[in-house]
Amino acid sequence: LIPNTLxxxxxxxxxxxxxxxxxKIEAVHVNWEPKxxxxxxxxDILDKIDD
Amino acid sequence: MMQFSxxxxxxxxxxxxxxxxxxxxxxxxxxxxxLLTEDGISATENDTxxxxxxxxxxxxxxxxxxxxxxxxxxxxxxxxxFNDLSSALDSFSNANIASLSIPGQFVKEMxxxxxxxxxxxxVFSDHVPLEDExxxxxxxxxxxxxxxxPEAGTTILNGTVFGFGNRVRxxxxxxxxxSGTGIQESxxxxxxxxxxxxxxxxxxxxxxxxxxGGMMTMKAMEIxxxxxxxxxxxxxxxxxxxxxxxxIINKINNFSKKNYVLCLxxxxxxxxxxxxxxxxKSIQTSVLKILKSLDDNVYKKANDAVRNQVNDSIKLAESxxxxxxxxxxxxxxFFAGGTLCYESKIILEQMIGKVYSNxxxxxxxxxxxxxxxxxNTLIDFGEEEFTSARPHPIIDPLLRKNxxxxxxxxxxxxxxxxxxxxxxxxxKNTMAFHxxxxxxxxxxxxxxxxxxxxxxxxxxxxxxxxENELKLLTDSGAKLFTSNALMSFAAALVVNKSDENLIKxxxxxxxxxxxx
Numbered sequence: 191l192i193p194n195t196l197x198x199x200x201x202x203x204x205x206x207x208x209x210x211x212x213x214k215i216e217a218v219h220v221n222w223e224p225k226x227x228x229x230x231x232x233x234d235i236l237d238k239i240d241d
Numbered sequence: 242m243m244q245f246s247x248x249x250x251x252x253x254x255x256x257x258x259x260x261x262x263x264x265x266x267x268x269x270x271x272x273x274x275x276l277l278t279e280d281g282i283s284a285t286e287n288d289t290x291x292x293x294x295x296x297x298x299x300x301x302x303x304x305x306x307x308x309x310x311x312x313x314x315x316x317x318x319x320x321x322x323f324n325d326l327s328s329a330l331d332s333f334s335n336a337n338i339a340s341l342s343i344p345g346q347f348v349k350e351m352x353x354x355x356x357x358x359x360x361x362x363x364v365f366s367d368h369v370p371l372e373d374e375x376x377x378x379x380x381x382x383x384x385x386x387x388x389x390x391p392e393a394g395t396t397i398l399n400g401t402v403f404g405f406g407n408r409v410r411x412x413x414x415x416x417x418x419x420s421g422t423g424i425q426e427s428x429x430x431x432x433x434x435x436x437x438x439x440x441x442x443x444x445x446x447x448x449x450x451x452x453x454g455g456m457m458t459m460k461a462m463e464i465x466x467x468x469x470x471x472x473x474x475x476x477x478x479x480x481x482x483x484x485x486x487x488x489i490i491n492k493i494n495n496f497s498k499k500n501y502v503l504c505l506x507x508x509x510x511x512x513x514x515x516x517x518x519x520x521x522k523s524i525q526t527s528v529l530k531i532l533k534s535l536d537d538n539v540y541k542k543a544n545d546a547v548r549n550q551v552n553d554s555i556k557l558a559e560s561x562x563x564x565x566x567x568x569x570x571x572x573x574x575f576f577a578g579g580t581l582c583y584e585s586k587i588i589l590e591q592m593i594g595k596v597y598s599n600x601x602x603x604x605x606x607x608x609x610x611x612x613x614x615x616x617n618t619l620i621d622f623g624e625e626e627f628t629s630a631r632p633h634p635i636i637d638p639l640l641r642k643n644x645x646x647x648x649x650x651x652x653x654x655x656x657x658x659x660x661x662x663x664x665x666x667x668x669k670n671t672m673a674f675h676x677x678x679x680x681x682x683x684x685x686x687x688x689x690x691x692x693x694x695x696x697x698x699x700x701x702x703x704x705x706x707x708e709n710e711l712k713l714l715t716d717s718g719a720k721l722f723t724s725n726a727l728m729s730f731a732a733a734l735v736v737n738k739s740d741e742n743l744i745k746x747x748x749x750x751x752x753x754x755x756x757x
Contacts, residue, residue: 191385191464192361192398192440193337199329199360201351202342205636206365206404209666210340211321213401218321218333222343222351 245311247637251669252307254300255293257639260308261630263288270630273611274640326351336360340403345369345391352377356384363403364390364445367628374447378456387464388457393443394421394633397428404443405635407664408704412437413472414531415465415499417458419449422578423477423506423524425662425700426725430528432702433723434543436535439471440464446579449481455488462489466497473500473534475527479583480505493518500534502527506580507587511750523584525724526754544753547727551752554727555744557720558734561656564692565735569655572732573648574619575641577634578725581660581698582621585729588751592733592743593617599624614648635662638671642678649682649693656694656732657682660725661714663701672710676717683718694735695719698728726751 198217200207207219228236249258259276261267263284271277276292284290291308295301323329330336338361341348345368352362356377369391381388389396389403395418396403400411407425409432416438418424424441431438442464444457458476465471476489486503493501494517502519504527512520519534521527529547533540572589576582579600586596595603597618599610610620610627622634622641634641641659648654661675668674679695686693697719699706714721722728730747733739739747749755 191387191467194399196338196398196401197333197336199326199333199336199339199355200342201326201339202365205666206340206342209402213665215401218323218329218336220323220326220329222326222347224344224347 245308247632248311249293249304249308250637250639252300252304254296255304256296258291258293258304258308259630260289260291260312263290267630274631326354330358338363338398341366341390345373348391349373349377352388353380356380356386356388359384359386361387362389363396363443364388364393365404366390367392367625371447371452374445375453378448378453382456382460387442387460389443390445392446395424395441396443397424397438397441399440402665405633405662405664405666406441407432407700407702409702410437411470412439413470413535414438415461415468415471415474416441417461417465417474417476418443419446419458419478420506420580422660422662422700423504423580425578425664426524426581427475427477427504427528429700429702429705430525430724431531434528434532434546435539436532439468446479449478449485451482451485455481455485458489459492462492462497466499471499473502473531475502475504475531477504477506477524477527477580479580480508490518500531502530502534506584521754522587523726523751524580525726525752526750529754547753550723550727551730551748554722554731555734558731561692561694561720561735562738564694565655566691568652569691569693570736571617571653572619572656572658572736573614573617573651573654574658574729574732575644575648576619576621576660577623577638577641577662578660578700579621579623581700581725582619584725584751585658586619588726588729588747589617589619589733591747592730592739593737599626614651616653620644635667638668638674642674645678645682645695646685649685650689652689652691654686654693655736656696658696658698658728658732660698660700663699664705667705672706673713676713676719679714679719680717694732696722696728696732698722698725700725724752 196215198210201220201222210217245260281290293304339355340363342365345366348366348369378388394404395406397406407429409428414431416424428438442461447453448457449455465474504521508522519530532543574585583600586598589596595606597606597608597615600621601607610624683693
């Protein structure tokens, strides 16, 4: 079940991505950020646009 | 943000620094760190707060410039970095594992997508709601992948470390850990005694609770059962409920062809070993037992080494004990590893009585980590009061340093004990940093006319720690130990001369694994 060759997507701490590449593992990094908190009014407008 | 804070702290002249979002929780933490200013108080959760405490104005100006660079610079971005998961999945085909270290409340949405794409997950994130963990672990089982976490500190797959871990040799022991530092200590001791590990699978601290039912522990057992490189399996956890323990034991007895050691750290019952399953109350004894199940010669060598270390520690404790004055009655312990703190608490309580701790479940002895120590006190610096807005103490040991120096001033303290976790993703120069702290602590006590002992358990292999780094620590006056249990045993002996029977009991249960 555990792959012999690991291919890793790192999401969050960049430190962990760096350490994986230093260990010669094929990896990519996702710069994750929380969605900005919007005023209810703005959120409603965006929802309407989505619809 | 946390890494930016750390980089800022590494700047010349910076005493402490934090870059955080202006949430109430973060503002409260900054207040406790003495980093909350008038401007900071008025910040909202849509603001980024940069707070810096410097030795002088020049340092402050250059640190402020550095903070700006860190926040606006895009230069570190490489072709392997993406702003969202779908772009990463599109560009990086055949990914087979994801490492998640995002806030817990966002894990479910992200993890669902990854599990459905058949990726294994290593989940470092904390504060994942329990119901999310149950849902995600069930989903992982349906998709035949591992969900390693949440709050998994360590996993090692085919020699590759996820989270915090050590450069241990490959070998025939499989480790399943509901504790990150439990995996770290056991894997480094196995390495020290000449064996190695196949994989170490972190399952998260709650996996063996009744409500999770050991879902990933069972999955990991199946993996090791079918892995030709794994000859014996070590399971490390705090004590678990009876029905979960029975579930594991039944599974081993009915399905397993491999030998198991169940290390239930601090278990208060004596359990009888069988041919297939051995029990242990400490990480050190679990390692001896796993070696015994593999190779008698390796075991005998390891056991001789441990016996010599125990005898040397008793002599050392007797000699240090003579240096204490009548007021120096107490032990203080400041830990980066939660399980190590817990193990130490169990040993000290048997030898010197009740201990105040932020891990204590006894109301009378439960204290918050950030209030002053009382009598015998052990603090886990990985608990929420320290990590809500700062990196884990393995990455950022500053708060612990301050506490060591604070307690070095206390005339009632005889011994301070600490764990120093080395290896992959640990703080850079952690040995030098701690050597300087220990030297200062011993000097502080000396200036006040006392001889203070500082004990350090070094969690690392010879590939993690250089001879020079070890020398820095011994030169600082620290006494070094190869296991947490041994350090705790010796500390108790320094402040309180235990009777022979008690020493014999601790040797058997926590240090050597069998009656001597």
